[in-house]
Amino acid sequence: MFVDTHCHLSFPEFDQDRNEVIARLTEGNVSVLIDPGINVETSRKSIELAGNVDFIYANVGLHPHETEHPVNKNVYDELASLALSPKVVAIGEIGLDYHYPGYNRSAQHEAFREMLRLAKFLDMPVVIHCRDAWEDMLHILSEENHSAMRGVMHCFSGDTVIADACIRKGFKLSIPGTVTYKRSLLPDVIRSVSLDDLLTETDAPYLAPVPYRGKRNEPAYVRIVTECIARIREISVEESAQGIARNTIELFRLPPA
Numbered sequence: 001m002f003v004d005t006h007c008h009l010s011f012p013e014f015d016q017d018r019n020e021v022i023a024r025l026t027e028g029n030v031s032v033l034i035d036p037g038i039n040v041e042t043s044r045k046s047i048e049l050a051g052n053v054d055f056i057y058a059n060v061g062l063h064p065h066e067t068e069h070p071v072n073k074n075v076y077d078e079l080a081s082l083a084l085s086p087k088v089v090a091i092g093e094i095g096l097d098y099h100y101p102g103y104n105r106s107a108q109h110e111a112f113r114e115m116l117r118l119a120k121f122l123d124m125p126v127v128i129h130c131r132d133a134w135e136d137m138l139h140i141l142s143e144e145n146h147s148a149m150r151g152v153m154h155c156f157s158g159d160t161v162i163a164d165a166c167i168r169k170g171f172k173l174s175i176p177g178t179v180t181y182k183r184s185l186l187p188d189v190i191r192s193v194s195l196d197d198l199l200t201e202t203d204a205p206y207l208a209p210v211p212y213r214g215k216r217n218e219p220a221y222v223r224i225v226t227e228c229i230a231r232i233r234e235i236s237v238e239e240s241a242q243g244i245a246r247n248t249i250e251l252f253r254l255p256p257a
């Protein structure tokens with residue numbers, strides 16, 4: 001049983017063949033898929049999809065790219081009420097992204113803090129998107145009392161030092177398909193942590209693993225990520241898959257798969 005803890009299956013890239021993609025999940029033994037929202041509209045779509053398929057769950061989020069202009073209170077109110085829908089298992093994706101110059105950092109900080117507080121209030125885990133902003137992200141987590149939170153660094157892209165800092169704050173690391181890319185730092189990270197600290201994801205439709213790199217990613221490829229982790233840690237694929245499924249069920253408080 002493989003788990004894709006972060007897949008945008010409700011995005012338009014899957015409008016033509018979503019049912020076939022879901023059928024390939026069942027054939028490929030993927031037992032859990034979590035679909036995160038990036039704003040009000042996509043969070044609503046994630047919830048709708050999760051309502052239709054047993055093993056699909058939703059997250060309600062506000063991506064840092066969505067915060068170029070300060071977000072008004074209605075948006076937060078709407079996200080808070082969506083978060084109460086059945087099958088919403090986390091607040092995400094939320095976070096900081098400094099990758100492209102010119103982003104409004106203070107608007108990102110404000111939205112990130114607001115959403116962390118919502119997660120704390122609802123006692124839900126957080127799914128954090130962080131790119132080139134580790135120092136500020138860890139600082140904000142400390143200020144917002146991370147010890148009262150649990151969650152995951154989705155599509156983890158840091159090195160072993162950052163991995164250690166995140167884990168010491170109580171967060172798990174989700175490994176995406178980029179682990180199969182030649183220059184990836186992830187193999188070192190995967191060797192340096194415990195299997196208990198790891199989750200798997202595709203972030204489909206983006207970041208397809210080798211040998212599909214450059215094409216549309218799809219959630220069934222999470223098997224490739226799980227196999228890659230097994231190879232790096234020198235354990236069986238079964239042990240890798242079972243450990244990661246256990247971590248996922250525990251973090252998101254899912255019914256046993």
Ligand SMILES: [Zn+2]
Binds near residue numbers: 093129154
């Ligand atoms: Zn992301």
Ligand SMILES: [Zn+2]
Binds near residue numbers: 008036
């Ligand atoms: Zn994403």
